[in-house]
Amino acid sequence: MTVTASAPAGARPGAGRRRGASRTTPGSAAEQLMPRWLTRSVAGVLVVVSVIPVLYMIVLSFTPNQNVALGTIGLAQLTISNYTSMWSAAPLAAGLVHTLLIAGASALLSVTFGLLAAYPLTRFKFRGRAPFMTVLIGVQTVPGTTLVLPLFAVLSWIQTTLSTQFIGTYWAIIVTYMTFGVPLSTWLLVAYLRTIPRDLEEAALVDGCTRLGALRRIVLPITVPALVVAFVFAFLVGWNDVLFASVFTNSSTQTLAIVVQRFANNSAASLPVYGELMSAAVVSSAPVVFLYLAFQRYLVNGLSAGSLTGV
Numbered sequence: 001m002t003v004t005a006s007a008p009a010g011a012r013p014g015a016g017r018r019r020g021a022s023r024t025t026p027g028s029a030a031e032q033l034m035p036r037w038l039t040r041s042v043a044g045v046l047v048v049v050s051v052i053p054v055l056y057m058i059v060l061s062f063t064p065n066q067n068v069a070l071g072t073i074g075l076a077q078l079t080i081s082n083y084t085s086m087w088s089a090a091p092l093a094a095g096l097v098h099t100l101l102i103a104g105a106s107a108l109l110s111v112t113f114g115l116l117a118a119y120p121l122t123r124f125k126f127r128g129r130a131p132f133m134t135v136l137i138g139v140q141t142v143p144g145t146t147l148v149l150p151l152f153a154v155l156s157w158i159q160t161t162l163s164t165q166f167i168g169t170y171w172a173i174i175v176t177y178m179t180f181g182v183p184l185s186t187w188l189l190v191a192y193l194r195t196i197p198r199d200l201e202e203a204a205l206v207d208g209c210t211r212l213g214a215l216r217r218i219v220l221p222i223t224v225p226a227l228v229v230a231f232v233f234a235f236l237v238g239w240n241d242v243l244f245a246s247v248f249t250n251s252s253t254q255t256l257a258i259v260v261q262r263f264a265n266n267s268a269a270s271l272p273v274y275g276e277l278m279s280a281a282v283v284s285s286a287p288v289v290f291l292y293l294a295f296q297r298y299l300v301n302g303l304s305a306g307s308l309t310g311v
Contacts (some may be wrong), residue, residue: 103238106177107234108231110231114186115223118193140187151179167248173249181233245257246258
């Protein structure tokens with residue numbers, strides 16, 4: 001004999017479950033921690049604080065120099081003359097090409113060496129593995145200003161040993177940026193590779209792939225989001241740097257940041273050309289903005305995937 005329990009009269013099926021389930025929705029914890037109106041208010045303030053300086057820079061870039069100097073800024077006086085005259089006022093085109101070449105090459109090499117270092121760190125156990133990981137963390141904590149003199153001494157020794165000009169060339173500044181890009185890329189890729197199951201590689205090895213073949217055919221396509229994140233961050237190391245570029249470059253290899261800095265110093269000593277300076281700032285920041293927009297999806301996936309496992 002089977003006994004079945006019936007719901008009380010007038011009760012709706014699943015009403016109790018719905019009331020209980022509504023308390024465990026994914027956003028309920030965040031909503032209980034901070035009210036929705038407060039979350040939107042904080043987000044709005046952050047957006048305004050971030051956007052107003054950028055909009056002000058863009059407006060000044062379209063404003064004539066004399067109007068900016070006098071403080072008479074208005075939308076009725078906008079012009080594009082600053083964007084046409086800045087190229088002759090400073091070697092911005094050459095600096096832009098040099099920066100793209102140096103930052104791109106250093107980022108590509110940093111990602112390549114970072115992947116080759118992260119793969120054995122996550123797939124093999126060997127003596128010295130833990131100290132090596134600790135050294136990677138330590139390198140990230142060293143201020144860049146303390147490394148200028150040691151790097152200059154090492155590069156000078158290489159230049160003297162090879163009896164050739166090294167400081168001032170592309171390779172000198174590329175190697176300098178790699179000292180920061182390789183540890184950062186390695187850590188990002190280590191966190192991401194730990195989320196990839198080893199069964200995929202073992203299946204490839206069973207099918208006849210070598211370890212390098214499994215890395216190229218299995219691991220590399222899956223690691224694209226992390227590779228993009230590592231490339232962008234390593235690219236920013238070379239794109240935003242002024243300190244090392246001022247020491248390890250010369251007039252034939254100077255980056256865009258150095259060109260804009262010297263342009264600003266020369267302008268301060270003569271007639272202020274704030275409009276052209278702002279247009280140069282817009283041009284120098286545009287490639288990075290386009291880079292973020294182009295790889296936004298990969299950046300989000302690459303940064304969030306490694307957060308699920310410990311490093």
